[in-house]
Structure formats: structure tokens, C-alpha cells
Amino acid sequence: MSPRRVEYLGEPTLAQVMRRPSWILALLLALGIAVAFAALAQWQAGIAVQSQQQEQVDTESERSLASVTSFEQGVTDAGAGVVVRLGGRFVVDDFSVVAPRENGGATGAWVVGNVVTDGPDAEPGAHLAVAVGWAATVADAERAADALAAEQAAADAREITGRYMPPEGPRVPDADEDPLTLRAMSPAALANIWSAVDGPVYSGYLVLHDDSGSAPLLDAAGLAPIDSVAPLPADAVNWLNVFYALEWLVFGGFAIFFWYRLARDAWEKEHEMLLLEAEADA
Structure with a gap:
């Protein structure tokens, strides 16, 4: 059994001890510390959101492919999902099909091609995998x-625009499928089946937009434009800073609790001294 808690009766009460000038001053000090910790918590919570907002990338303002990436580097966070423009020409022998692909909630297939890029908006002579359009079935x-x-x-040489996307991991075809079946937009895998690759290959791929440069191709092939969806913004909260803010709040609460604990200890000690004096007088 745990020892019985001692009850202290009579004066001074705990409230009377807490109202003494010395403990009121101690309370004001504890409140000042708590307010300082609360201000630090508010600051941490503020930068938890602000720092992430400052890092958001504008993906919808069209810019040149050369300003977003180069063939030497992979697709960075700053380049993924950005709308880009470039000049180039399709290699007519390198159109292929990637399936399954969803478009507007329906499952079908993409027709993809190999664009040899031109300057100044891209690296001259480089190869870029381009998702041209969508069809309802693989046969189409x-x-x-x-x-x-x-x-x-x-x-023909043309100016095209589209959304530059990171590569997808290659997927192995099923055992009963053609080993050359394409299930993922992997520029590295596509480069292995292109007729001639005499230049560097961009690590990402382009989702072609339906504009003056691509509309004739889509119309000639009977393809639908591929949905080009802006990437979701990164989480707007830096959870590490939120954790720090909670820590400051805990510290502020502890400052008040520490004052209460010290005041209670002083009250208990005072009653113990009174009990000892009473026993000595008995």
C-alpha cells in the first residue's frame, strides 16, 4: 500500500501562501517566462508555414526547357511538372505505345515519340521522350x-510546349506479353528501342500540350490531348518547426507548474514546522 498523503489543515492555506508578495513576484516572473516561450512558439509556427510557401515553384509560367534542366542532370524538384517550350522535330520511325494510361478517368494508351531538340530553348541534337496523345484502346x-x-x-521542325515530368520506373512485362511491351514512361527504356540515338537523352519526358505546334499531329492521328495536371503543392507545413513550437509551449506550461510546485513545497514545509513546534511544546 502506498503511504497515506498527509493533509495540512488550518492556516496558512495554500492560497494565502500564494498571495504573499514574494510568491506574487515569483508568479509574475513565471508568467513572463511563459509569455516569452509562447512568443517563441508563435514564431516557430509562423516560419513552419512561411518557409514552405517560399519554396513553392511556379510550374505554370512557360519557360524554356534549357532554363529548367539539362541532359546531364536528373529531374529536380524545381523542374518537375514545369510547363516548358522547345523547338525540335519528331523522328517518324520512333513512335510507340505505352499502356495502360488514364486520361479523364478512362483507361487507354499513350502514343509516345522521340523529339530531336533544337536550340536555343533546348540542347541542340539531344533526344526527348514526348507523350503525344491518348487513345481509348491499345489498338487505336x-x-x-x-x-x-x-x-x-x-x-518538320516545330515549336512545342508541354509539361516536363520525371521518369517512371521501368515495369517488367508479364510472361505472356511481348518483352518490348512498354508500361511506363521511362526515357532510358525508350532510348533502347529508338532507331538511332546519336545524342544525349533527357532523363525526363514531356506531356505534349494541345496548341498550334501539336494540334496538326493530334488531328492527323486521331488522338486526344493528354491531361496535363499541375503537380500538387508540397505540404505547406514544416512539421519539424511545429514540433519546436509545441516544445516551447510545454516549456511555458512547465514554468507555471514550477512556480506552483515551489509555492506548495513552501506551504507544506511551513505546516511541517508548525507540527514540529506543536510537538515540542506538548
């Missing part, structure tokens, strides 16, 4: 790829 996508391969105008 294959027919569209054949139509584009037969369309000599596809090889």
Missing part, C-alpha cells in the same frame, strides 16, 4: 502511331 494507339510514322510532316 497503335494505328495512331503508324499514322504518325507515315506522316512526313511529323518530321
